[in-house]
Amino acid sequence: MPTTIFDVAEKAGVSISTVSRVLNGKDRVHPETARRVLDAVAALGFRQNPLARALVRQRSETVGLVIPKVNDPFLFEIVRGVEDGLADTGYSLLIASHPRSSDDGRNLEPLRQHVVDGIIAVAVDLRRAEIDELLQRRLPIVLIQSEPREGVTSFTVDNYGGACRLVEHLLSHHYRRFAYIRGSDFTSDSAERLRALRDTLAGHGLSLEPPYVVSGDYLRGSGYRAMLVLLALSPLPDVVFAANDQMASDAMMALHERGLRVPDDIALAGFDDIPLASYLTPTLTTVHQPTYELGYQAAQTALSMIKEETPSEPMHVVLPTRLVVRDSCGRH
Amino acid sequence: MPTTIFDVAEKAGVSISTVSRVLNGKDRVHPETARRVLDAVAALGFRQNPLARALVRQRSETVGLVIPKVNDPFLFEIVRGVEDGLADTGYSLLIASHPRSSDDGRNLEPLRQHVVDGIIAVAVDLRRAEIDELLQRRLPIVLIQSEPREGVTSFTVDNYGGACRLVEHLLSHHYRRFAYIRGSDFTSDSAERLRALRDTLAGHGLSLEPPYVVSGDYLRGSGYRAMLVLLALSPLPDVVFAANDQMASDAMMALHERGLRVPDDIALAGFDDIPLASYLTPTLTTVHQPTYELGYQAAQTALSMIKEETPSEPMHVVLPTRLVVRDSCGRH
DNA sequence: CTGAAAGCGCTTACAG
DNA sequence: CTGAAAGCGCTTACAG
Numbered sequence: 001m002p003t004t005i006f007d008v009a010e011k012a013g014v015s016i017s018t019v020s021r022v023l024n025g026k027d028r029v030h031p032e033t034a035r036r037v038l039d040a041v042a043a044l045g046f047r048q049n050p051l052a053r054a055l056v057r058q059r060s061e062t063v064g065l066v067i068p069k070v071n072d073p074f075l076f077e078i079v080r081g082v083e084d085g086l087a088d089t090g091y092s093l094l095i096a097s098h099p100r101s102s103d104d105g106r107n108l109e110p111l112r113q114h115v116v117d118g119i120i121a122v123a124v125d126l127r128r129a130e131i132d133e134l135l136q137r138r139l140p141i142v143l144i145q146s147e148p149r150e151g152v153t154s155f156t157v158d159n160y161g162g163a164c165r166l167v168e169h170l171l172s173h174h175y176r177r178f179a180y181i182r183g184s185d186f187t188s189d190s191a192e193r194l195r196a197l198r199d200t201l202a203g204h205g206l207s208l209e210p211p212y213v214v215s216g217d218y219l220r221g222s223g224y225r226a227m228l229v230l231l232a233l234s235p236l237p238d239v240v241f242a243a244n245d246q247m248a249s250d251a252m253m254a255l256h257e258r259g260l261r262v263p264d265d266i267a268l269a270g271f272d273d274i275p276l277a278s279y280l281t282p283t284l285t286t287v288h289q290p291t292y293e294l295g296y297q298a299a300q301t302a303l304s305m306i307k308e309e310t311p312s313e314p315m316h317v318v319l320p321t322r323l324v325v326r327d328s329c330g331r332h
Numbered sequence: 333m334p335t336t337i338f339d340v341a342e343k344a345g346v347s348i349s350t351v352s353r354v355l356n357g358k359d360r361v362h363p364e365t366a367r368r369v370l371d372a373v374a375a376l377g378f379r380q381n382p383l384a385r386a387l388v389r390q391r392s393e394t395v396g397l398v399i400p401k402v403n404d405p406f407l408f409e410i411v412r413g414v415e416d417g418l419a420d421t422g423y424s425l426l427i428a429s430h431p432r433s434s435d436d437g438r439n440l441e442p443l444r445q446h447v448v449d450g451i452i453a454v455a456v457d458l459r460r461a462e463i464d465e466l467l468q469r470r471l472p473i474v475l476i477q478s479e480p481r482e483g484v485t486s487f488t489v490d491n492y493g494g495a496c497r498l499v500e501h502l503l504s505h506h507y508r509r510f511a512y513i514r515g516s517d518f519t520s521d522s523a524e525r526l527r528a529l530r531d532t533l534a535g536h537g538l539s540l541e542p543p544y545v546v547s548g549d550y551l552r553g554s555g556y557r558a559m560l561v562l563l564a565l566s567p568l569p570d571v572v573f574a575a576n577d578q579m580a581s582d583a584m585m586a587l588h589e590r591g592l593r594v595p596d597d598i599a600l601a602g603f604d605d606i607p608l609a610s611y612l613t614p615t616l617t618t619v620h621q622p623t624y625e626l627g628y629q630a631a632q633t634a635l636s637m638i639k640e641e642t643p644s645e646p647m648h649v650v651l652p653t654r655l656v657v658r659d660s661c662g663r664h
Numbered sequence: 665c666t667g668a669a670a671g672c673g674c675t676t677a678c679a680g
Numbered sequence: 681c682t683g684a685a686a687g688c689g690c691t692t693a694c695a696g
Contacts, residue, residue, distance in 0.1 A: 004689060015667045020691055027692095030665055047445045051392065052689035055383045056672045062426075069415065071607075076408050083401065083429055092447075093427050094394075097415055113379050115424075220607065249611055256613075275403075275552065279581055281588075281613035336673060347683045352675055359676095362681055384673035388688045666696085672689105680682085 003044045012040035023048060062092045063302055064116035066108065068123050069097035070219065073274045074291055078122055078144060081295020089303060118302045121146060125186035140305035142298045147188055153314045155298045159189050162287035162321030163196030166269055169323060170239050171204055173330050175267055178208055179237035181226040181247050183218040190243040193271060197241060212237055216247045223247025227254035238266060245270035245277045245286055252280055263330040273324050282327035290319045335376045344372035355380060394424045395634055396448035398440065400455050401429040402551065405606045406623055410454055410476060413627020421635060450634045453478060457518035472637035474630045479520055485646045487630045491521050494619035494653030495528030498601055501655060502571050503536055505662050507599055510540055511569035513558040513579050515550040522575040525603060529573060544569055548579045555579025559586035570598060577602035577609045577618055584612055595662040605656050614659035622651045
C-alpha cells in the first residue's frame with residue numbers, strides 16, 4: 001500500500017489541505033508548517049498519485065504522440081525531438097502508433113478518451129476518420145508533417161524549396177533525363193517534391209514524361225521494385241530522384257545488382273538525410289530535414305498551447321531544408 | 333464538458349451502477365436494460381474516463397517502457413515489438429527514456445509514481461539508483477537486454493553462442509589476428525561477446541592480445557575512432573569484430589577512407605543485424621538478434637504478470653541469435 | 665495561514 | 681437484476 005496524503009498529514013500533524021498546499025506550492029503556508037510537512041513526506045517516501053491529481057485538476061500532464069507504426073529512422077528522430085522538448089517539464093509521453101493501412105484505429109483509444117492534455121500527431125492522414133475525430137475535439141493539437149489544415153497548428157518542412165535546390169544542383173551537373181520515385185500520398189510531401197521537380201525542369205525547358213514517374217511507398221523494398229520498373233524504360237533516365245532516402249538506397253541496391261554504376265551510369269538522389277545516406281557507396285546526395293527540430297518545436301508549442309488559457313492563433317511553421325551534396329550525383 | 337456516466341444513467345433511466353455494470357460486462361444485467369444503456373452511450377458518444385476508472389480500480393491499464401535515449405535502430409525494433417505485443421489488449425504505452433549518462437533520472441518520474449501497472453525496461457544499468465528503486469517496488473517488471481537479476485524476469489539474447497558461431501566462421505576463413513571493438517559496459521552484452529571471442533580463439537590455440545581490444549560505446553562515431561586506434565598497431569589485425577553493427581559500419585568507413593579494402597585487407601564483422609548492415613559495401617557479416625521478438629515477448633509476459641494474481645516464477649528467457657554471413661568477411 | 669467539506673468520475677461490495 | 685452509498689487520492693473554493 002503506497003502512502004497517501006492522509007499518512008503525511010497525520011505524521012505532520014496538519015490537515016490534508018495543508019499538505020496539498022505545500023506540495024503544490026501555490027498558497028501561502030507557514031514556513032515552519034511547511035518544513036514539518038516536507039519532513040513527513042521525506043520520512044514516508046510519499047509521492048502524489050498523479051491519477052487522483054489529474055482527476056480533480058482535469059489535466060493529466062501527459063502529451064499523446066500519434067505516429068505511424070513504421071520503423072523509419074526519420075520518425076524516430078522526431079520522437080527524440082518530442083521527448084527532449086518535453087524533458088524536465090513534468091509532462092509524460094504517451095505513444096499511440098497507428099498502422100498506416102486503414103484499420104479501426106483502436107490504438108488511438110487512449111487519446112480519444114480523456115487522458116492526454118494535448119496531442120502531437122506525426123504524418124497523419126487527416127482524411128482518416130479516427131484522426132479527424134481527434135481534431136474535432138477541443139484539445140490542443142499540433143501536426144507534424146501532415147497536410148496543414150485550417151485552424152490547426154502544424155509544423156512541416158520546406159519540401160518544395162529543398163527539392164528545387166536539389167534539382168537545380170542536378171541540372172548543373174548536366175543531368176537531363178529525370179525519373180521520380182514517389183512516396184505514399186497520405187501526406188503531401190511526395191507530391192510537393194514532385195511538383196518542385198516538374199517546375200524546376202520546366203524552368204529549364206525540360207519536362208518529365210509519365211513513364212518516368214513510378215510509385216513507391218517510402219518503405220523498405222519499394223525503391224528496389226520501382227528502380228526495376230525504371231530500368232525497363234528506354235531510354236534510361238540518367239538521374240533518379242526518390243521521394244525519400246530509404247527508397248533511394250533500395251534503388252541503389254537494384255542498380256548495383258544490375259551492374260550499373262552510380263553515378264556514372266545513373267545518378268541517384270533522395271530526401272530526408274537519414275543516417276544510412278552517408279554509409280552508402282557512393283554516399284547519397286539528399287535534402288536534409290530538420291527532423292529533431294520538428295519534434296522539439298512541436299513539443300514546445302503543444303506545451304505552451306496546453307498551458308495558456310487564451311487560445312493562441314493557430315500557426316503553420318515551415319522549417320527550412322538543406323541540400324546535402326554527396327557522391328551519388330557526380331559531385332566531382 | 334465531456335459526458336459522464338451520470339448523463340448516460342439519466343438518459344437511460346437507470347442508476348450509474350447499472351451503467352457501470354453494462355460497460356464492464358461483469359455482472360448480470362437484464363438484456364433490455366443493457367440495450368437502453370448502450371443506446372444512451374451511443375447517443376451521447378460517452379467514453380469512460382480512464383483516470384477515474386484507474387483511481388478506483390487501482391490499475392491504469394498502462395505499461396511503462398524504460399529505454400535509453402539513443403537513436404538506435406536496434407532499440408526501435410524493440411519498441412515496435414512491445415507496441416505490437418500490447419496492441420488490442422486495451423493497454424497503453426507510456427514511454428520514459430533515460431539518458432545513458434548519469435543524471436537525476438527525472439524522466440522516470442511517471443513510472444516512480446503510481447501510473448503504470450507494469451514496467452518493461454530495456455538495456456538498463458541496474459546499478460543506477462533510479463532503476464534500482466524501480467525494481468524494489470512490487471510492480472511487475474520485465475527486463476530486456478539487461479543484466480539478469482535474482483527474482484526479476486528478463487529477456488536477453490544468446491550473445492555468447494552467437495559470437496561463438498561468428499568467430500568459428502571467421503576462423504574457417506583463415507583469419508587469425510583478431511581485434512575487438514567493445515561497447516559500453518552497462519549491460520553485459522559486449523563482455524559476453526568478447527568472452528565468446530576469447531574462448532573460441534583459445535579453443536584453436538589462439539589468443540587476443542590486450543592492444544587488440546579497443547573501446548567503443550556502441551554509438552555512431554565510436555567505431556571510427558576505435559578503428560583508427562587499431563590501424564596504428566603493428567602487425568595489423570586481419571579481422572575486426574565490433575560489438576555492434578553501428579561501430580562496424582563506422583570502422584568500415586575508416587578503412588575505406590584509408591584506402592584499405594574490406595575484406596581483402598581487413599575483414600569486418602558486427603552484431604545486431606540492423607538494416608544498415610545490408611546496405612554497406614561490402615555488406616556486413618553479423619549476428620542477427622531477434623529484436624522485435626524480444627519486445628513482443630516481453631510485452632506479453634508483462635501483461636500476463638499484470639493480470640495474474642498469483643505471482644509467477646521469475647524467468648530468464650534467452651532468445652537464440654543467428655549468424656548472418658554476408659560479404660565483409662570474404663564469403664567467397 | 666489553516667481546516668472541513670465538496671467534488672473529480674468512476675467501481676464495487678452491500679442490500680434488496 | 682438493480683440502486684444507494686462508500687470510497688479511490690487528491691485539489692480547491694469557502695470559512696475562519
